Amino acid sequence: MTELVEHQQLYIAGQLTDPHGTDVIEVVSPHTEQVIGRVPHADRADVDRAVAAARRAFDAGEWPRTTLDERIAVVTRIKDAIAVRHEELARLISAENGTPYTASVMMQALAAMMVWDSAIKVAQEVPFETGRTGVLGNLLIRREPVGVVAAVVPWNVPQFTAAAKLAPALLAGCTVVLKVSPETPLDSYLLAEICTEAGLPEGVLSIIPADREVSEYLVGHPDVDKVSFTGSVAAGRRVMEVASRNLTRVTLELGGKSAAVILPDADLATTVAGLAPFSWMLNGQACVAQTRILAPAARYEEFAEAFAAAADALKVGDPMDPATEVGPLVARRQQQRSLDYIRIGQEEGAKILAGGGRPAGRERGWYVEPTLFGAVDNSMRIAREEIFGPVICLLPYEDEAQAVRIANDSEYGLSGSVWTADVERGIEVARSVRTGTYSVNTFSMDMMGPFGGYKNSGLGREFGPEGYGEYLEHKMIHLPSGYAPGADA
Numbered sequence: 001m002t003e004l005v006e007h008q009q010l011y012i013a014g015q016l017t018d019p020h021g022t023d024v025i026e027v028v029s030p031h032t033e034q035v036i037g038r039v040p041h042a043d044r045a046d047v048d049r050a051v052a053a054a055r056r057a058f059d060a061g062e063w064p065r066t067t068l069d070e071r072i073a074v075v076t077r078i079k080d081a082i083a084v085r086h087e088e089l090a091r092l093i094s095a096e097n098g099t100p101y102t103a104s105v106m107m108q109a110l111a112a113m114m115v116w117d118s119a120i121k122v123a124q125e126v127p128f129e130t131g132r133t134g135v136l137g138n139l140l141i142r143r144e145p146v147g148v149v150a151a152v153v154p155w156n157v158p159q160f161t162a163a164a165k166l167a168p169a170l171l172a173g174c175t176v177v178l179k180v181s182p183e184t185p186l187d188s189y190l191l192a193e194i195c196t197e198a199g200l201p202e203g204v205l206s207i208i209p210a211d212r213e214v215s216e217y218l219v220g221h222p223d224v225d226k227v228s229f230t231g232s233v234a235a236g237r238r239v240m241e242v243a244s245r246n247l248t249r250v251t252l253e254l255g256g257k258s259a260a261v262i263l264p265d266a267d268l269a270t271t272v273a274g275l276a277p278f279s280w281m282l283n284g285q286a287c288v289a290q291t292r293i294l295a296p297a298a299r300y301e302e303f304a305e306a307f308a309a310a311a312d313a314l315k316v317g318d319p320m321d322p323a324t325e326v327g328p329l330v331a332r333r334q335q336q337r338s339l340d341y342i343r344i345g346q347e348e349g350a351k352i353l354a355g356g357g358r359p360a361g362r363e364r365g366w367y368v369e370p371t372l373f374g375a376v377d378n379s380m381r382i383a384r385e386e387i388f389g390p391v392i393c394l395l396p397y398e399d400e401a402q403a404v405r406i407a408n409d410s411e412y413g414l415s416g417s418v419w420t421a422d423v424e425r426g427i428e429v430a431r432s433v434r435t436g437t438y439s440v441n442t443f444s445m446d447m448m449g450p451f452g453g454y455k456n457s458g459l460g461r462e463f464g465p466e467g468y469g470e471y472l473e474h475k476m477i478h479l480p481s482g483y484a485p486g487a488d489a
Contacts, residue, residue, distance in 0.1 A: 005037040005092075010046055011192035011207040013053035014200060020045035025182045031266050031318055031365045032099040037096075043252045044207035047177070047218050047488030049166060050206035054148045054175035055223045057203030064145050064173035068128070071171055072120055073195050077198035077204075079116035082159075085194070086110050086284065089159060089187055094319045096184040097155050098327040099282055101320050107282065112158070112159035113378040115463070118447035119167035122468050131485035136270075140477040140485045145173035146249060147225030149471065152239070154231050155183035155330055156285045162191065164451075164462045165228045169323075170204070171192050172471040173228075175220035178207045179218055183330050185209035219243050227472065229253070232483040233411075233456050240459075251460035251470050253287070253452060255386040256414030259407035260290040261429055263400065263420035264299060268306055276310040278417075278443040280370050282329050284390030287457075288415040288437065294403050297396040304353055304374050304394055311354035311392070316362070320378055328366040329389055337368035338389030342371055345382040345391070351375040353394070386412070404432045420472070435463070 005027075009016040019040035042050075058064055063071070082089065086109035087376035094104040128429050132139040151165035162178060167248040169176050179451070180188045188207045194204055212235070219227045220242040226249040229239045234251040279290045286474055295303040319327035322326050329335045342356055355371030368390055376393040383393045397403040407416060413435040420426040435451045437445060440454050445451055450466035452458050479485060 004035065007039045007189055010040050010042055010207075010209075011189065012046065012050050013057075013206055014204060016099045016192075019043070020049075025069060025185060027183070027186055028331075029095060030330055030360055031299075031320075033366070035269045037186045039189070039209050041182070042080070042210040044214065044217050045437045047209055047210075047214060047221065048379070049214070050208055051148065051150075051218070051223050053203040053206060053322075054177055056199065057402055058145070058148055059176040061203055062174070062203060063175060063204045066173070068171070071173065071327055072123065075167060075170055076118060076200050078194055078200075078208055079113055079119045079120065081194040081198060081332040082109065082116065083191065084112040089190060091320075092187040092190065093158060093184065096186055097158075097285075098319050098329045099329045100324040102322055102324075103282065104319075108157060108159055108480055111157075112163040115160060115163035115280070116167045117393055118463065119163075119171055119468065122168070122448065122465055123171040126465055126468055129485075136478070138479045139479055140479065140486050142475040143469075143472040144475055146172060146471050146473050148223060149174045149176045149222065150179065150224045150227045151176055152167050152179045152215055152219065152229045152231065153181065153226070154288075154323065155181035156195075158184040158187055158397050159191065164230075164467070165400050166205070166464075168468045169288045169471045170200075172468065174471050175204045176206075177218060177224070178205065179215050180207060180209050182209055182211055203246060206404075208261060211257060217240055218369050219248070220245060222246050224248055227251070227286065228470070232451075236458065251459040251462070253462060254414075254456060254458040255388075256287045256289070256408050256410060256453065256457055257292060257384065257386055257412040258288060258290050258415040258417075258435065259292040259405055259410070259433070260416065261418045261433075262296065262303060262401075263418065263422070263425065263429070264296040265421040266419040268299075268302060272303070272306045272310050274442060275417065275419060278308060278393060279392045280311070280326060280390050283329055284338070285330065285388055287386075288443075289341070290415070290417055290443065291387070291392055292378075292407075293392060293394045294397050294406055295394060300396045302396075307394060308372050311372045314370045316359045325369055326390060329368060332366050334389060335368055338371075338387060338391055339385045341385075341389070341391055345373050345376075345380065348380045348382065348384060349375065350380060350393070378409055384410065399431070404429060406427045407433045407435075409440060411456045414457035416450075435487055453467060
């Protein structure tokens with residue numbers, strides 16, 4: 001992407017409209033450090049307009065009153081358009097946040113399309129009304145849309161997280177104000193175009209790029225019925241605090257420090273090949289990344305050597321180069337954060353096995369080498385705090401019980417994996433680790449199942465019937481004596 005992308009208007013209530021203020025967001029390439037885009041910075045007045053439009057569209061508009069089939073038809077057109085334009089989306093996101101283009105095609109664009117598609121399948125299976133026999137008579141149980149949704153998404157996977165919120169919310173009949181990150185607003189304009197062309201009615205969706213102050217105003221708005229937020233633990237706590245003033249329903253998908261447990265019988269080559277890509281995924285900027293690798297003490301050195309070789313083999317470079325496997329971090333602050341943690345790890349006594357600084361010859365761009373620390377104790381900051389960069393810890397353990405204790409000894413509980421020749425044994429480990437998503441001999445986030453965290457990794461779930469249910473209220477209607485409701489409605 002070489003041409004400057006500029007937008008002068010905001011997408012509010014389904015149309016491009018002039019912003020209230022004059023502030024501008026400049027999008028800076030993490031590879032060149034040059035400005036590649038400009039968009040308006042939404043202010044509180046813009047939020048008020050967007051929320052008011054969503055409120056009108058929900059309270060008196062057509063969208064919540066259409067049939068599920070009619071909503072599915074619109075959402076299907078959105079999904080299909082994303083599939084057609086996925087390369088364009090991938091290029092935009094790679095330019096904005098540094099995701100290598102080959103990874104961006106799958107993990108940024110096509111993965112978002114898969115979220116839309118899975119949400120459609122889930123919605124088709126969840127009835128809005130069911131009959132139930134109660135203690136005092138027959139009941140009609142209704143599921144109704146929760147109302148106006150404020151969806152706040154981060155910069156690391158902007159379309160994926162937007163889809164995780166928009167797809168179930170729209171299918172449920174909600175209206176949405178989507179707040180996108182100032183680091184990655186450009187791709188949201190393509191999404192706005194797609195949604196308009198798909199026939200989403202006026203007022204149902206607004207998309208506003210803004211900073212944290214405006215985000216806080218949005219999540220605390222009295223006309224918002226639900227907040228769905230993806231981001232850091234600190235920001236999630238603040239979102240929950242602000243939303244609680246109005247008793248607004250909240251879903252939080254927050255950080256992680258996920259542990260990959262390698263059991264003693266695991267095959268070396270298979271494990272390293274399967275695990276390494278998901279430790280340094282998205283340049284290390286993934287909440288589900290397997291950032292704590294737990295290896296049996298008896299085999300620690302061989303796994304240390306193999307993972308160090310895997311880190312050294314990763315090609316670092318221009319995110320638009322098809323050969324690149326690790327690109328730059330999204331901003332200078334993220335680069336400095338990773339470099340600070342590398343220094344902290346050394347001061348704590350950990351040993352650098354691979355990487356450990358800026359790549360040679362990369363004076364421009366916010367690059368950090370894929371870094372592996374050995375001799376790590378789980379009490380160290382590098383093992384306890386989410387770095388959100390390409391910095392991985394390799395920890396030894398003596399037996400399986402200790403491995404599970406180390407995996408659970410974290411304020412986070414988002415993801416994890418186990419690697420073993422004995423799948424049944426791996427499943428038992430999976431059952432023992434307190435985390436919302438777990439994989440055996442692989443890493444996966446399946447959009448038909450619930451995704452979310454234990455402990456400080458969040459509240460509520462996304463994906464599957466559980467995630468769809470976050471956008472529905474439940475109503476119980478008592479029926480007259482002798483009246484029986486029909487089958488599922």
